[in-house]
Amino acid sequence: MNIFILIYPPILLYALKNYHRAFLIYAVLRLFLTNFVPLFAGPPTINMKPFMDFSMLMLVAINYFDKGKNTIVSAHDQFPLKKPFFIYSVSLLLSATLFPVIPIFKAISNTSQNILSTFIFVYLFWRELKNPQDIRFFIKGLVIVFSIAILYGFFERFNGFSNPLIDYELSLNLAERDNLTFRYSDTDRGGLGRVQSIFDNALMCSFSVGVVFAFFYYINLRYKKIWNSFALIKISFFLGLLFLLLFSNSRGGIVYLGVSLLFILKFKNILRLALFLPFLVVLFYDLIEPYIVMLSAIFDIASSKAGGSSLTLRILQFSGVTEIVKSSPWFGCGPLTLEHWQAQRPDLVLLGIESIWLHLLLGQGIVGIATHIYLLYSLIKLGINKSKRYIIGITIAFIIVSTATIGYKLDFFMVLLLIIYRLELWSNNQSFFV
Numbered sequence: 001m002n003i004f005i006l007i008y009p010p011i012l013l014y015a016l017k018n019y020h021r022a023f024l025i026y027a028v029l030r031l032f033l034t035n036f037v038p039l040f041a042g043p044p045t046i047n048m049k050p051f052m053d054f055s056m057l058m059l060v061a062i063n064y065f066d067k068g069k070n071t072i073v074s075a076h077d078q079f080p081l082k083k084p085f086f087i088y089s090v091s092l093l094l095s096a097t098l099f100p101v102i103p104i105f106k107a108i109s110n111t112s113q114n115i116l117s118t119f120i121f122v123y124l125f126w127r128e129l130k131n132p133q134d135i136r137f138f139i140k141g142l143v144i145v146f147s148i149a150i151l152y153g154f155f156e157r158f159n160g161f162s163n164p165l166i167d168y169e170l171s172l173n174l175a176e177r178d179n180l181t182f183r184y185s186d187t188d189r190g191g192l193g194r195v196q197s198i199f200d201n202a203l204m205c206s207f208s209v210g211v212v213f214a215f216f217y218y219i220n221l222r223y224k225k226i227w228n229s230f231a232l233i234k235i236s237f238f239l240g241l242l243f244l245l246l247f248s249n250s251r252g253g254i255v256y257l258g259v260s261l262l263f264i265l266k267f268k269n270i271l272r273l274a275l276f277l278p279f280l281v282v283l284f285y286d287l288i289e290p291y292i293v294m295l296s297a298i299f300d301i302a303s304s305k306a307g308g309s310s311l312t313l314r315i316l317q318f319s320g321v322t323e324i325v326k327s328s329p330w331f332g333c334g335p336l337t338l339e340h341w342q343a344q345r346p347d348l349v350l351l352g353i354e355s356i357w358l359h360l361l362l363g364q365g366i367v368g369i370a371t372h373i374y375l376l377y378s379l380i381k382l383g384i385n386k387s388k389r390y391i392i393g394i395t396i397a398f399i400i401v402s403t404a405t406i407g408y409k410l411d412f413f414m415v416l417l418l419i420i421y422r423l424e425l426w427s428n429n430q431s432f433f434v
Helices: 003-015 019-036 048-065 082-098 104-127 132-157 164-172 174-179 202-222 231-248 251-264 267-283 285-299 311-327 337-344 356-363 365-380 385-404 410-426
Strands: none
Touching: 003 019, 003 048, 019 048, 019 104, 019 132, 019 410, 048 104, 082 104, 082 365, 104 410, 132 202, 132 231, 132 410, 202 231, 202 251, 202 385, 202 410, 231 251, 251 385, 311 356, 337 356, 356 365, 356 385, 365 385, 385 410
């Protein structure tokens, strides 16, 4: 049995007393388990992702049938992503029902889980952000989760890159042992190795840390009362995130954070940093030289020095995807398409197609790409008041990273973005933050 399943029954019981707080606890744990802990176990054990979707539906059902105590109170402002979420969901369902390459019932089931996990969860989370205390509660949970990630990352880095969590996951499903892709050692990436901590892989570790670093940095600048903690704790948290980002040895998170900070920092601070950075490079060159090589490969994707896909491999991935979708260019081939075609067409280079656009073209076609662009446009429009530069910046950073690599989590990104949007809506009422 998967021991993580034992987390949820107490939450469901607590929901009978306080649905609102139970859902916020569920949201923290869900993000922890679906975005971070790589729970890929299969039969005969229970896969955590559908189990968590089931738990979410049970929470909603408890609230619905116990209206006397736990009536959902509508938020005082409308959900801003209602239209793009609906259009995106329709696009997913059309791709699953028109030309799926897997049995249609399985395609619809997988798509429904995807809609539940990505869109319905984010919508329900929004409904429960009723006041700043709710955001404070969630942020405390996020700090705990990433503190665990930092400590576990240090353990992994200085314990020969061993990861007992991955070993436990494999023990739940022995059939997956030979299919495990992401395992790292001290020979990876210039001899620095790669840490994945509690995440699916090093790429997701890097991206998640970059997103959270930018998020907490902005919160600390604009809403100190929301993250009310000792300065030493904050400094330690940021340093821990920075080390974990370096330990992951991946360009994605560094690029995301760099682009985000360009929009968060004031111009004079960016200039000071640009002037101070060369001195740091000279002073600690021996220590950071491998990371310079890794980052320089951003501008030379044909280089193999920093690992990752070469330009030739990416061109082959694009060619393989376009050849497959010729038969269904508008709606793609439905869910689980990549796994299907990897088995059916081993002559095509599809493994690890490292761009969200290729995944969209393969699974949802041109219509899916259009709906995704509309969603991104809607996310940028969430920038209001003083958050405009931040929202635009992190969305541009997300587009860059998701275009160039894998490891992104759309639901996690949108949850943090909506928290900022909610805070900006409340910002005119300072008494609300007492």
